[in-house]
Amino acid sequence: MARRPKRPAPPISQSILEGRYERRSVVIGGLGAGIGVLLAARMGYIAIAENEKYETESESNRVNLSLIPPRRGWILDRNGAPLASNRADFRVDIIPERMPDADKTLEQLGTLLSLDRAKIQDLKDKVATSRGFQPLEVATGLNYEQFAAISVRVPEMPGVIPQRGFSRFYPTGPSVGHLIGYVGPASAEEYEKDRNPLLVTPGYKIGKDGLEKQFEQELRGTPGARRVEVTASGRIVRDLDTREDVQGQAVKLTIDGPLQDYAARRIGLESGSVVVMDCETGDLLCMASMPSFDPNSFSDGIGRVEYAMLRDDDRVPLRNKVLKGLYPPGSTVKPMVSMALLEAGIDPEQTVSCGGGLRVGNRVFGCWNRGGHGSVNMAKAIYQSCDVYFYAMAQRVGMDPIAAMARRCGMGQEFPLPVVSQFYGTVPDPAWKMRKYNQPWAVFDTVNATIGQGYMLSNPLQLAVMAARIATGQQVMPRLLGSAKKPIFDAFGFPAEQKQFIRQAMSDVVNGPGTAGRGRLPFDDIKIAGKTGTAQVVSLSISDGRSGPWKYRDHGLFIFFAPFDKPKYAGAVVIEHGGGSGAAYPIARDVTTFLFDPAKGLEALYALESQWGGTAQQRLARKYAQYAADAGELAEAAPIRETEIFDRVDAEARIEAARPAVQASDAAVNRSRNVDSVITGATE
Amino acid sequence: MNSRIPAPIARQPWEMLIPLFLLVVFGAVVLYSAAGGHFQPFASSHLLRFAVFFVMALVIASLPRSTIEWGAYPAYGGVLLLLLAVEIVGAVKGGSQRWLEAGPIRIQPSELMKPMLVLALAKFFAGLPSGMVGSWRSLVPPGVLIMLPIILVLMQPDLGTSMAIVFGGAVVMFLAGLPLWWFLTAGGVGIAAAPLVYFFALHDYQRARVLTFLDPENDPLGTGYHITQSKIAIGSGGLFGKGFNEGTQSHLNYLPEAHTDFIFSTMAEEWGLIGGIFVLVMYGLILGWGMKVARSAQDRFSSLLAAGATATIFFYIAVNLLMVMGMMPAKGMPLPWMSHGGSSMMTNMICIGMLMMINRWNRHRRGIAS
Incomplete structure (x- = not known):
């Protein structure tokens, strides 16, 4: 059909054109039919061969x-x-x-x-x-x-x-x-x-x-x-x-909800923490750290203003003080040091004369009681917290047995707990100081360490564990996950009379002529034993530790266990800048009271809360409203607290549970409107 | 023919009309589903339009040859003026448009131009002495006839319709016996010029369509969305389809233009490959009949006109189906007798009317001859 341009073309006639039409229309018809076949084949390919793929895509569109x-x-x-x-x-x-x-x-x-x-x-x-x-x-x-x-x-x-x-x-x-x-x-x-x-x-x-x-x-x-x-x-x-x-x-958990709430509220306006554990099982019953944040606000997506309030607070409500607060343990180490002394062969009846201070090298280390304690034996050194006795005795045995005992009692130890992080502090000894500061251990380091000052640092949980271990003479391990199994702890191997001696001395701290006379429990038959501690924050030349700016005041500490003769509960209270142990042991007293008699405990709490202006939650909400108002913002309402099943973990729930069974069953009916799951387990 | 059937009815080209009626009814069925299981608004107006345009086709079919030959150029000229009017109205109103409105009727002159150009070209070549085929006289006047409407349509801008016009004109010129190397040269130049056209002549949205065609998955939610969804509709239909009124792609609006350009996908989703083959066979029968009419035409005018009309219908079908199956860039091209829409229905029924007319002439001639 192709034309050859070189040759002269024959004249185009009607018949040539008809021939071309014939051929070309066949070609066009053929092309058209070809496209038709192509379309049919293509459709068959899409609809049959690729059917599965497109069916899936169609479903994923639709669904x-x-x-x-x-x-x-x-x-x-x-x-x-x-x-x-x-x-x-x-x-x-x-x-x-x-x-x-x-x-x-x-x-x-x-x-x-x-x-x-x-x-x-x-x-x-x-x-x-x-x-x-x-x-x-x-x-x-x-x-x-x-x-x-x-x-x-x-x-x-x-x-x-x-x-x-x-x-x-x-x-x-x-x-x-x-x-x-x-x-x-x-x-x-x-x-x-x-x-x-x-x-x-x-x-x-x-x-x-x-x-x-x-x-x-x-x-x-x-x-x-x-x-x-x-x-x-x-x-x-x-x-x-x-x-x-x-x-x-x-x-x-091993936590006791009402106790946790009680302890947190009892801390009140102070900044501090309360740890209570079961001596027999190591169950942590309470790990309260205040001031705190309201996790409900965080979980609802905390606002800018509320977060700023928490961040700017000098009492660090964002830090868990139980695990991440490190404090010089102060005099709370004295029972532990006493055990080390006993083990090293010191006779508890041997006395040291305390004239209000002791010269070590060219420096005089004072006793907290500037007037002096006179003749002091070990028991008196504990209940009167005489520093001089320990300065003197510690120098006789040296630091190593004391550091070893501190570690056995849980100081410096990281416990196997399911927590995000814990700071485990320091138990100083000569090897440690050489490693850390490349300096030899000095006598005054021992002197400092025996009264829980200097390099020694611990967190409140460790103090509570120390109390439990001293009370039981066993390697009590704290635990946080509930388990019916009762663990068996290794014994320290103390002679019974030494254990008894320490218990008695610690009981005398509260119940005898000791430093925490106001810490007595309001019961005739249950007695608490403990040890006060005051940790200096700054040198005496800056502040006397009791008054003045809040952040210069001494930390108040108290370790305790109860009943003193058959320890069931042990714990520690640390109040930051409380101005001394007087801020700590009343809290331990009330918390322990609540453990044995919730009504009495609450009575004490209500009296205090009426002065403070409500529960911790109420105060936090009010504080936020105030803060927000100062910042010129509108505070959001605090989450509505539904009084149902949830009321079972606040401190008042303990009293509720103590009421007659008839009332309790009524309450159970009211509480049956639970939201998303059936709880197994008894009410209390 | 069976003598019991009245002659005027028996005389009709049933080999084409039956497939045509089946297609229109099937189209109505698919539109019924596309409207969510309702006659309104698509299926009813589809059938009504077909009825109106079928009457129009019958009128065209009955026109005498002299009228057609006399009216070819005036009709072409009239439609050209209408195209010009579109431009003027568009310029006055601001913004481009493709429609002319006269009361309730909207006319798209570019659609009318497709059969009118074929008619004008057939008239021209019928009058051209055979000795002049191959000379400039056989190229320049048809070229002008084609270029005038193309320019106006491209200004709208409507690339699809201008290509349809070029296609119809080219087929007529090809069959008119113009030298083959002209077409080969034009084709070669066209291929060589394609990149230039792509980069300099096309609008951004047209370029996007071409790119999307080359790689539809590249932009699945943009311009590739149409073709991807269409393929999903066809592919998920399988052999027998999801069943009447069960199409999810169309009913849940994943398929765009489910009742117009993508009617075939809507159909294929519910009727499967079987439905698709049915539609293709029906088109094959209609177009085959058209080619048969063209080939059995006794003279140059009617044979060229019939072939051109058939090619015009074919172009719609081929472009639409290639597009919905992802073998061509997406462009607005309805599927004859199935898509909802009046303009294409009118064009196609004009072509059918002209084919029926030529068929009548053929039979008349044969009748006289035998």
């Missing part, structure tokens, strides 16, 4: 699978009452990367939920700095009307996710803040470590601190899933099916 965050496992106290539980609520989250116009949507949300300006600004800041895929919480605890108002507007507000969920609830709030920790949305770093899609599911929160963080995997549970049919614009057409979530496992 929207959304994870239902699992209900978090409860954290229970030793009696099965929840220290951390869940509350059903309506909530709204946003996913920044799905919001085309974040500012506008936030304003809209602000209007719908009547959020204040500060909160909206907070959210805008967070949106600006967030990694887009991380959900941000806008509000929780919505009422149904607000929830419904947002739900109907979802198609016009992409990226906004209203849902019914659960939020973490800590009934006693600040009392358990440091112990339990809190939960919050996973950060980008946490998501990078654990690429679990659950972590970026709106409404899901992971443990951020304390036990919540430590037991994250146990508490987490298995997410449920909801399959819905959706249109291209995301409107839900219908529910296909739902797989229920599996709630995370409960973690049962």
Whole structure:
């Protein structure tokens, strides 16, 4: 058909054109038919060979699978009452990367939920700095009307996710803040470590601190899933099916909820910590650290203002003082040092004359009692806390046996506890000093160490363990996880009379002519034994330790056990800058009283709280309101406390439990409206 | 023919009309589903339009040859003026448009231009002495006839329609017997110029379509979305489809333009490969009949007109189906007799009317001859 241009073309006639038409129309028809065959083949390929692939894609278009965050496992106290539980609520989250116009949507949300300006600004800041895929919480605890108002507007507000969920609830709030920790949305770093899609599911929160963080995997549970049919614009057409979530496992602690709450509240306006443990099992009954934060606020997404308040507080409410507060143990080490002396062969009846000080080298070390104690034997040295006796005796035996005893008693020890971190302090000895400072040990170092000053540092938990070990003469190990098994501890191998001697001397501290006369228990048959301690913070040339600026005052310490003749409970109280042990032992007294007679304990607490202005939670809420007002912001309301099942871990619950059974069963009926799980275990 | 059937009815080209009716009814069925299981608004107006345009086709079919030959150039000129009017109205109103509105009727002159150009070219080549085929006289006037509307349509801008116009014109010129090397040269130049056109002549959105066609997964939620969703609809239909009214891609709005450009995907999702083959066979029968009419035409004018009309219909079908199956860039091209929409229905029914007319002429001639 191709024309050869070189040759002269034959004249084109009608018949040539007809021939061309014939041939060319066949060609065109053939091409058309070819395309038809191609189309049929292509369609067959897509619909048959690739059918499976496209069917999957069609399903994934149609079906929207959304994870239902699992209900978090409860954290229970030793009696099965929840220290951390869940509350059903309506909530709204946003996913920044799905919001085309974040500012506008936030304003809209602000209007719908009547959020204040500060909160909206907070959210805008967070949106600006967030990694887009991380959900941000806008509000929780919505009422149904607000929830419904947002739900109907979802198609016009992409990226906004209203849902019914659960939020973490800590009934006693600040009392358990440091112990339990809190939960919050996973950060980008946490998501990078654990690429679990659950972590970026709106409404899901992971443990951020304390036990919540430590037991994250146990508490987490298995997410449920909801399959819905959706249109291209995301409107839900219908529910296909739902797989229920599996709630995370409960973690049962050795903590006694009411006692924890009581101790935390009893610390009152002071900054300090109370540790109580069961001498027989090592169960930690209470690890209170105050002032604290309200983990409910953290878990609801703490606001800028509230966080600033906590951060700026010089009493460091963000630090768990039980584990991370290190203090010179002061005179609380004296019973321990006495045991070392006894073991080294010192006769307890041997006396030292205390004239108010002792010259060591070219320096005079004073006794706390400048007037002197006169003739002092070991018992008197303990109950009168005579420093000079220990200066003298320690020099005879040297530092090493004392340091060894300190370590046996738990000083400087890191305990195998499920906590995020613990500071374990220092037990100084010559080898340590050489290693650390490259200086030889000096006599005055021994002198300092025997009265718990100088390099010696310990945390309140170690002090409580020391009390328990001295009381029982056994290597009591603290534990935090509840277990019915009673552990068997190694004995120290003290002769019974030495143990008895120390117990008696420590009883005399309170019940005899000792330094803590106001620490007596209000019982005839139960006596507490203890040892006071005062730890200097700054040199006497700056402050006398009792008055003046708060942060220059001495720390007040007290270790104790009760009953003194058959120790069941042991503990330690440390009050930062309390101005001396007088700030500490009344707290130990009341806490111990509460252990044996809750009503009496509470009576004492109520009297104090009426002076202080309410419970710790109330005061914290008021303080926040004040702080926020000063900062010119509106405070959000504190989480509504539902008086139901949750009231079982506050101090008052102990009294409740003591009431006649009829009343208790009524209460059980009222409490049956529990939110998300059935608790096993007795009420108290 | 069976004598019991009245002659005027028996005379009709049933070999084409039956597939055509089946297609239109099937189209209505698919539109019924695309409307979520309702006659309104698509299926009912689809059937109504077909009825109106079928009557129009019958009227065209009955036109005498002299009228058509006389009216070819005036009709072409009239539509060209309408295209010009579109530009003027667009310029006055501000912004480009493709429609002319007259009361309730909206006309898209570029659609009308497709059969009118074929008609004008057939008229021209019928009048061109055979000795002049191959000279400039056989190229320049048709070239002008094609270029005038192309320029106006490209200004709208509507690349798809201008390509359809070029295709119809080229097929007529090819069949008119112009030298083959002209076409080969034009094709070669076209391929060589494609990159230049791509970079300098196309609008951004057109470039995006080309890119998306080359790699649809690259932009699954942007311009590639259409083709991806269309393939999902066709592919998930399988052999027998998901069943009538069970299409999820169309009902949940994942498939864009489910009742117009992507009607075939909507159909394939619910009727599967079987439905697709049925539609292809129906088109094959109609186009095959068109080619048969063209080849059995007794003279140059009617044979070129019939072939051009068939090619115009073919272009719609081929481009639409290649597009929905992901073998061509997405462009607005409806599927004849199935897509919801009046303009393409009118164009295609004009072509059908002209084919029926030529078919009548053929039979008439044969009748006289035999």
